Amino acid sequence: MGDGDQIAPSIVGAIGNTPLVELSRVTAGIDGRVLMKLEYLNPGLSKKDRAALRIIEEAEESGALKKGQTVVELTSGNMGTGLAIVCAAKGYPFVAVMSKGNSPERARMMQALGAEVILVDQCAGSKKGYVSGDDLQLVDLEAKRLARDRDAFRADQFEHRGNRDAHYFGTAHEMWKQSGGLITAFCDFAGSGGSFAGCSRFFKEKDARIRCYVVEPEGAAALAGESISKPDHPIQGGGYAMESLSQMQGVAADGYLRVSSEDAIRYARQLAKEEGIFAGYSSGANLAAAIQLLNGSLRGETIATIACDSGLKYLSTDLWDQGSEN
Numbered sequence: 001m002g003d004g005d006q007i008a009p010s011i012v013g014a015i016g017n018t019p020l021v022e023l024s025r026v027t028a029g030i031d032g033r034v035l036m037k038l039e040y041l042n043p044g045l046s047k048k049d050r051a052a053l054r055i056i057e058e059a060e061e062s063g064a065l066k067k068g069q070t071v072v073e074l075t076s077g078n079m080g081t082g083l084a085i086v087c088a089a090k091g092y093p094f095v096a097v098m099s100k101g102n103s104p105e106r107a108r109m110m111q112a113l114g115a116e117v118i119l120v121d122q123c124a125g126s127k128k129g130y131v132s133g134d135d136l137q138l139v140d141l142e143a144k145r146l147a148r149d150r151d152a153f154r155a156d157q158f159e160h161r162g163n164r165d166a167h168y169f170g171t172a173h174e175m176w177k178q179s180g181g182l183i184t185a186f187c188d189f190a191g192s193g194g195s196f197a198g199c200s201r202f203f204k205e206k207d208a209r210i211r212c213y214v215v216e217p218e219g220a221a222a223l224a225g226e227s228i229s230k231p232d233h234p235i236q237g238g239g240y241a242m243e244s245l246s247q248m249q250g251v252a253a254d255g256y257l258r259v260s261s262e263d264a265i266r267y268a269r270q271l272a273k274e275e276g277i278f279a280g281y282s283s284g285a286n287l288a289a290a291i292q293l294l295n296g297s298l299r300g301e302t303i304a305t306i307a308c309d310s311g312l313k314y315l316s317t318d319l320w321d322q323g324s325e326n
Contacts, residue, residue: 053082189308286307
């Protein structure tokens with residue numbers, strides 16, 4: 001094979017095939033292994049690149065998306081970045097609709113990638129940096145209006161099957177191959193639910209004994225059936241007080257894990273300092289959940305999880321506040 005055979009035809013060829021890394025330092029002294037899929041190494045710095053590409057490609061194949069048609073989607077920033085990249089490479093105008101509560105570097109990145117970014121005011125009483133379910137509903141209403149008014153394709157990550165398909169055919173398949181089939185459990189922070197739904201389906205088909213756990217913010221564990229007491233948690237992209245997610249319909253979880261904001265921050269910082277993995281809040285939550293399992297009922301197991309996005313997307317938040325305790 002010549003060197004030219006390794007050239008990707010566009011940036012979309014760089015989506016996927018991310019490394020799987022064992023977290024041997026943060027698990028020192030713990031009986032068991034944590035394997036983390038570094039999804040923040042995708043071009044858009046998050047796992048959402050996969051879903052963005054799959055949704056657009058399935059819409060092209062079905063005829064739901066026409067040549068040159070505008071694409072619209074609500075986002076906390078990661079899905080929007082993925083769509084901005086895919087749409088730029090494929091020639092579609094893209095409009096991202098995002099709450100003003102999300103970190104501003106996300107909007108700047110999408111704008112740099114050619115997206116039009118519409119920022120929606122938060123509900124009265126909401127705090128900047130903390131997006132509630134009510135805030136997200138306002139964003140959804142604006143996304144629906146724009147899709148209607150501009151005759152646009154709505155790349156609905158909460159409804160489109162391409163979201164979970166991307167992780168079933170991509171993320172989970174890669175993890176299984178990279179681990180040599182050694183994975184005995186999986187945990188994942190639920191945002192749209194696509195990565196958990198896709199990966200858990202794949203793992204269960206490989207071995208029904210593999211246990212799969214949903215990770216949610218403490219005080220916002222709606223999928224676990226709990227009432228919402230902390231809608232203003234800082235883990236952007238999830239825990240929006242949704243009682244159900246379409247991506248999760250028909251998906252059986254072996255359990256639901258709650259992670260506090262403090263633990264998500266602590267473990268994200270630990271990932272950076274001890275493993276050299278510069279990731280965000282949800283990645284810290286995933287590590288915290290995996291360690292919960294190893295210290296509990298899954299002692300000695302091999303747990304797979306995901307580094308969902310890059311720490312670069314949180315530079316304006318308190319995640320990397322150097323004055324904070326480590």
